[in-house]
Amino acid sequence: MICRRGLRFWRAVFTVAALLVLWDCRAAENASTDPIRIDSGPISGAVVGKDKTVRVYRGVPFAAPPVGELRWKPPQPAKPWEGVRACAEFGPWCPQPKPMLGRELGKLSEDCLYLNVWTPAKRADEKLPVMFWIHGGGCTTGSGASTYYDGVALARQGVVVVTINYRLGPFGFLAHPLLSKESEKNVSGNYGLLDQIAALQWVKRNIAAFGGNPECVTIYGESAGSASVCRLMVSPLAQGLFHRAVAESGGAHGRNRHLRETRENMTPMEKIGEQLAARLGCDKEADPLAAMRAKSAEEILAASDAAQGLFGKGTKFGWIVDGWVLPDDPGAMWEAGKQAKIPFMAGTNADEGTVFLQQLPIKRTIGYELLVRSLFKASAAELLRLFPARTDDEVPEALNHLVTVMAFVGPARVLARDAEKAGQKAYLYHFTRVAPMLRERKLGACHATEIPYAFGNVKERAGYEDKDREVSRVMSACWVRFAATGDPNGPGLPEWPAYTAVNDAYMEFGDETKAKTGLYKEACDVMEKRKAMMNDE
16 A cells, blocks of 8 residues: 555655756746747747757647636637737646645646647748647646656657647536537537647647648547547547557546436436536526536535545546547447547556555455455456455555556557457557666556656656666657657667557566567456456346
8 A cells, every 4th residue: 555655755756856857948948939820829939958959839728718608618719819929838727636646736727728839840841740648637637737748858859749738627527407408519528528629620720830740640648648549539529630649558448427328327427517516506596507607616626526546536527428529438439440540559557556556445355355356246256366465465466456457457458459450550568667766665667657758758866767768768769659650660669569469469668678478468358358248238
């Protein structure tokens, strides 16, 4: 389990890492760049990096502020401006609760629909590959302005990097019968997913001005951002806006709430919205929506009690099967081959489960066995054999591996198999490198630790060593190569075979970086067998 001491350590690690990245980004920053024109008006940015080879444009509006009457409505076009708009500072983050593990938190405002662009292009006609990052945080926390997602190192490798904000929690995923009634599509919710689509549409219209190629866009993200990637791949509204996809520690399968139907014993999201209206005291008003829109963001947050993490208590906000943005259950659509037929990469970390174990008060073998039997029913005996806990001391490690495989590794393999079946090139990876500051904390290669490696933001002052920088060099180069060509293989990179159900191949990024086969094969087979049994019920 993660003790309070471990949490304090993590808070310190995140804080130091964020400050170091920020220092590196701002240390050699020039005041401004020459203006460029986007469809809403001219903007200027800043030159960043000690070599002054990258321009950054922060806080660029891609939609109108979703405030007042625009709260709980699809994103609207940004209002044009006169004169040059300075885009040197990040925009606000969407209102959100204090995040798990004490991660950084910026200025909060509902006026949050901004994106950020890093480009190494010297001319507008260079047509560089575009990497479009969607942040994680359980659809409840996070921002594309986080220092962990600084795009300078990737841009130096010849790509244009875009990070975005989208509405979160009750601002991004609240449904209500009256909200559906005022919609032309008779649906509500999914505003956060619509924000992501609006940002992609902005990229299609404007990225050429930054030297990017609108016909070579890779969407990628981690955790909820990764799951968003998988949902964008089956949304009719997003088709044609991207050309490759990378899913880091998040998939398409899982429990998805529906707008009006009760499925898998989950309350429909319109009903969740009615419950929130009642908690706000707006349900008996003559105009409940007007009353809800008159509430402050702080009141909305407090009443919504948004859940965080895999096992967090409270209201779980997220994507909604509404028949429009998401026509059907995303996992079922992937299984039916209805996802975008583009090159695809997916992967996981070796210890995804450790950061979530604080939410599971299970310390003894009897509790562990009861949990496994209640969750996995007929498959429990096989899983207890594969992930045994013979003593109480073995429970945290067994739980970590069980959660890692059943919630992350297995679903990633399912995605790769669905992609192969649909005729796509698919690549699977597993990240196992444990940085020096984590070795003695028993958190391992935990959830989200691959991000600085993929972004090339592994800094010596943050406690990394030469091996970490080498892993980051190879990993970020593979991501860039994939964005450019749809294939992570290239000169000076280890051979990474495409995934097939026959070869069951994946690339391990760790103390050794090389191709392997059969990652948790037996446990993944159990998971797929269990899923097939559930579908037959």
